[in-house]
Amino acid sequence: MAAVKEVQLTAAVNLGALLDAGEGAVVILVAGETRLAAHRTVLAARSPVFQAMFQHDTLEASSGHVTITDVEGPVMRELLAYMYTLQAPELPGMAPLLLAAADKYGLSALKAVCEQQVVAQLCVENAAASAVLAVRHSCPKLTAAAVAFIKANLHVMGTKGWADMMRNHLEHVIEVSRMLSDPPPSTRTLPAEERSRRLIQAAKWEEVEELRALLAAGANVAAKDLEGRTPLHWAAERGHVEMLRSLVEGGPDVGTRTVRRNVRQGHTLWGPRHVMGHEVFTLDDFGNYVTGQLPQFSDGPNTRDRYMRTPLHYAAENGRTEAVAFLLEVGANKGATDNYGRTALDLARQNRHQQLIDILSRR
Structure with missing residues (x-):
């Protein structure tokens, strides 16, 4: 909290100094067809690159025009807005380009925010x-x-x-x-039981990077906690679709050459488990489909905890619309009932999640 206050105070002091700025205080940034007016003081205070540019005898310092050759106009506009407000934009589609621009101009805080946005998508x-x-x-x-x-x-x-x-x-x-x-050094030496425990914890606390690293290190996606919840249950309750996708696409540890049926082709990722018992499709060395035994038995999106709840129950109860849509797409059974005979639709109605009621009623 103290760091936030310090940043806000710095912003106020710097912007307040602009009231007394005289002639030549403004420069024009040219990025393609985009022209942006900005105060030298703000640019120099926020970016060490601009600070060095204006401190030395450069063409930009003397002419009042700065040509930006490797940053697109819309990206430069957002970069400039950040330098004035210290508020990072929530534009996931622009995050990679904005990250590169923030790195170039030494805006480390903005770069960190953009890094998080790229990770999330x-x-x-x-x-x-x-x-x-x-x-x-x-x-x-x-x-x-x-x-x-x-x-x-x-x-x-x-x-x-x-x-x-x-x-x-x-x-x-x-x-x-x-x-x-090489596996991640923080996970490759962990015992299997510890990897499973950490996978559940990562899903519970929405630590998507840790979750993906553990999956890559062979953590058991079917692992359960004391209540019988798997990482899928926790990810569904949190409504974290990217974690759900990682858990479903990673699936049980059947080797790096495992291929599950594609959702876009009208099949569920876990379809072979239900159609063919404990079997999955894999590719042999010649690229042909073969089947093999599933070493870690899991019902995927239909796995149940000790209360017979599936991940869909938790997503519906907590109003996680995107998570519900994703789980249905990958084969979640909306008719599954818990110990009290309640379906996901019943829980959505109980908690007055109208959008979910509509989704679960029409499918």
Whole structure:
């Protein structure tokens, strides 16, 4: 709290000094077709790069125009807004570009916020680009999260995004590949029981980076706590869709070559478990589908705790609309009842979650 107050006070003092600013206090930032007016004092106070630029005899310092060649206009606008307000924008789609710009201009606090936003939106399509971004701009948290995600979803290396990074950033892809060869040092020596305990804790406290690292290290997604809850139960209660996706796509530890049916093809990720007993689809060395025994028995999104509740029960009870939609998409049984005979729809009605009532009623 003290740090927040200090930042707010600094902002007020710096902006207050602008009232007495004289001629030449404003410079024009030119980024493509975008032109932005800004006070030298603010730019220098926030960014060590601008500070050095205005302290020395540079063209920008004398002309009053600063041409920005490697930051797009909309990104530069958000960067400037942050320098005035010290409030980071919530624009997930712009986060990677804004992170790179924040790194260039030495805005470490903004860079950290953008790093968190990129971590939160990791998916198969952007994992390669996120990993390269992390390596290029020295982002340790994003690096760990992206590497853990790719380890848990090795098919990332067969995507167009990975191929694009290979063409354009080969040096950084090589560095990412090197990190993929070793498990995270904080988890690789842990006993299996401890990995399972930490996986449940990570889901409970929404520590998505830790959860992905543990999954990559082979933690048992079917592990249960004293109440019989699995990490899926906790992620559903918290409504954390990215954790749910990691847990479902990571699934039981059946080896790195396991391939589950694709949701987009109309099948559930856990379909083979229900259709073929304790079997899953895998690829042999020739790329052909084969089946194998599932070493860690789990009903995936339909797993139950000691009260016979599924993750869908917890998501519906707590009004987690996105989590409910995701669980239904990957095969959650909306008709499952708990010890009291209640379905997820019953809990949504009990807690007056009208949007969920509509979703669970029409499906």
